[in-house]
Amino acid sequence: MLEKKAIDYEKAVLIGVINKDQGETKVKEYLDELEFLTYTAGGEVTQRFTQRIDVPNPKTYIGSGKMEEVQRYVKDHEIGSVIFDDELSPAQQNNIEKILKCKILDRTSLILDIFAQRAKTSYARTQVELAQYEYLLPRLTGLWTHLERQRGGIGMRGPGETEIETDRRIVRDRISLLKKKLTKIDRQMETQRGNRGALVRVALVGYTNVGKSTLMNVISKSDVFAENKLFATLDTTVRKVVIGNLPFLLSDTVGFIRKLPTQLVESFKSTLDEVREADLLLHVVDISHPNFEEHIDSVNKILDEIKSVDKKTIMVFNKIDQYQAEELDEDDLVTERTSVHFTIEDWKKTWFSKIGDRALFISALNKENLDEFRKRVYNEVRDIHVTRFPYNNFLYPEHLDQY
Incomplete structure (x- = not known):
């Protein structure tokens, strides 16, 4: 019997800066996410470096003293990649590579690399x-050293993996x-959308890795790829779903993320047409994540960019089975009670209360509260349908539980 080959993760270090725009706590959160991105790309983070600096060094992003510290670590531990949390200029990337003599990536190039891995269809591959x-x-000038080495690993997929034209004009x-x-x-996809008839369109949106594909699988009984990694789904998947006697179209879209590269937002805007043309958005949120409120803001920012932030939306707070509030000792008179100590019931009394019945709390994985979810979606879709086709409303009873 053949032994299962262990995954050979590439060793990497992360670098972030603390300044007036992002404090120490915020940088830790960003680096946590960057580490997950690195893991998704096939890397193993062995060390993190942070520096408190008001204005990034125009030549090397971080100061000379911190750069020497990173250089020693990279040399002593045979590090394959150094990954910066913010986007580097072409000059900075080139200068840093000359000093550290290894692959230098920033958050943008790392996300692009993950997208290159995950793109399965011709459409997604073309966009990436x-x-x-x-x-x-x-960055063509700074890439020649990469091309001479022709190495694989993180950040080396896509155009740089085979051949990058030596002439900017050709690029x-x-x-x-x-x-x-x-x-x-x-144009072909627009024609396909036009051929779907008069069915109500519902789109799943949300931060990456919040469980959209899992929810899609549960609702539509389909087999959409889902795993606990970032950007598991790139291609928009559309399924016809029937709840009760009411059919509608449900689409699962690419997950969003903080600091999403501008190039990707532009390239994937056509993919997000499913969101723009949807009648109802299901904004899925991982309520177990400590920064889920920031995730909501990040998603809303991108929805605003594609002019979809004002669409009718149901907030679907997923992963309630994984949510845990930090316990506060009743005898502790010093520690201030904050949102980390909130139970889900406590959250419902905050700004959640303004959402009212437009907030649902489920576990797609454990199928908790899915009956309530289906009823809510059914009623929303029914309202949209009878508004569009008022003479057909006798077909649909007021509530799903009449079936």
């Missing part, structure tokens, strides 16, 4: 390739070709 070329174009031509290809596919 376009984003990669637009990111790489101003621009490639970008132009990819844009034309996407425009052609967009």
Whole structure:
């Protein structure tokens, strides 16, 4: 019997800066997420470095003293990649690579690399390739050292893995070709959406890794890929769902993330047409995540960019089975009670109360409260349907529980 081969993770270190815009606590949260991104890309974080600096060094992003500390660690521990939490300029990336003599990535290039791994369809691969070329174009000079080595691993997938044209003009031509290809596919997809008839459209949106695909599988009884990694789903999946006697279309879209690269937002705007054209949004939130409120803000920011923030929305707070509030000792008169000590019932009394019946609390994995979820979605879809087709409303009883 063959032994199962262990996954060979590439060793990486993370670097973040503390300044007036992001304090120490915030930087820790960002680096936690960056570590998860690194793991998703196939890396193992062995060390984190942070520096308190008001203005990033224009040449090396961090100061010379901290850079020497990183350099020693990289050399002593044979580190393959150094990953910065913020986007580096082409000059900074080039300068840092000369000092550390290893692959230098920033959050943007790391996310692009994950997207390159996850893109399965021709459409998704084209979108990712376009984003990669637009990111790489101003960095072509600094990439020659990568290309000479022709190494694999994190940050080396996509255009840089096989051949990057030595002429900027050829790269621009490639970008132009990819844009034309996407425009052609967009027209085909627009025709497909037009052929779906008059069914109400519902779209799942939310931060990455909140359980959208798991919920999609439960509702539609389909087999959409889902795992506990970031960006498990890139391609929009559309399924016809029937609750009671009422059919509608349900789409699962790419997850959002803080500091989402501009190139990806632009490339994937056409994919997000499913969101723009939806009649109802199900905004899925991982309530067990300590920063779920920030995740909501990040999603709303991108929804605003694609002019969908004002759509009719139901907030679906998922993973209630994993939610745990920190206990506060009754005899502790010093520690201030904050949101980390809130139970779900406590949360319902905060700004959640303003949402009212537009908030649902479920566990898609354990199928908790899904009957309530189905009834709520049914009633929303029914209201949209009878408004659109007032002469057909006799077909639908007032409540799903009459079935």
